Amino acid sequence: MAVKTVWHITHSCGHQAERDLSDRAADRRAGFAEWLAKQECTDCWRATKEGNEQDKAAWLKAKRAQEQAESEAWSQQYRMPPLEGTERAIAWGVRCRHQLLAAAYTALVLEGDTSETEWEEIEETARTITRAGWWIDQRSSEPDDLTELLQAATEAARPTENPHF
Structure with a gap:
């Protein structure tokens, strides 16, 4: 059988x-x-999965909107200039700038040895970088590296002196 x-x-x-x-x-x-x-069954599994994907997408959209609102309010509070770039890059850059500067403040001032006066200088330098793409590129950087990153960005923006002229 x-x-x-x-x-x-x-x-x-x-x-x-x-x-x-x-x-x-x-x-x-x-x-x-x-x-x-x-x-x-396959039909119930698919329905659950599709519902989860929709729920996840809605949750992510709401989270991004909340982060955006918080970042824009923070930018106004700390007099950060508007960023330059595409509409999508600007929104993302504003969130990245907020997250990086907030994390750096915690690491350098609250947990580190940087004084409030020194932080104000760092913050002033950060205001000179208005390209959204720069902030997006730094989103995975360590907060402790912010000073060096800002220095590199502002030095790159300065015209170099040519000793041959």
């Missing part, structure tokens, strides 16, 4: 289905059928 190939499965969602398991080795069919019974 041959091991059956078509199994009647009652899924965890309550739906029932006939499953052809002939593509599996005979000694693995019963175990797989048991596992299938513990899962939702």
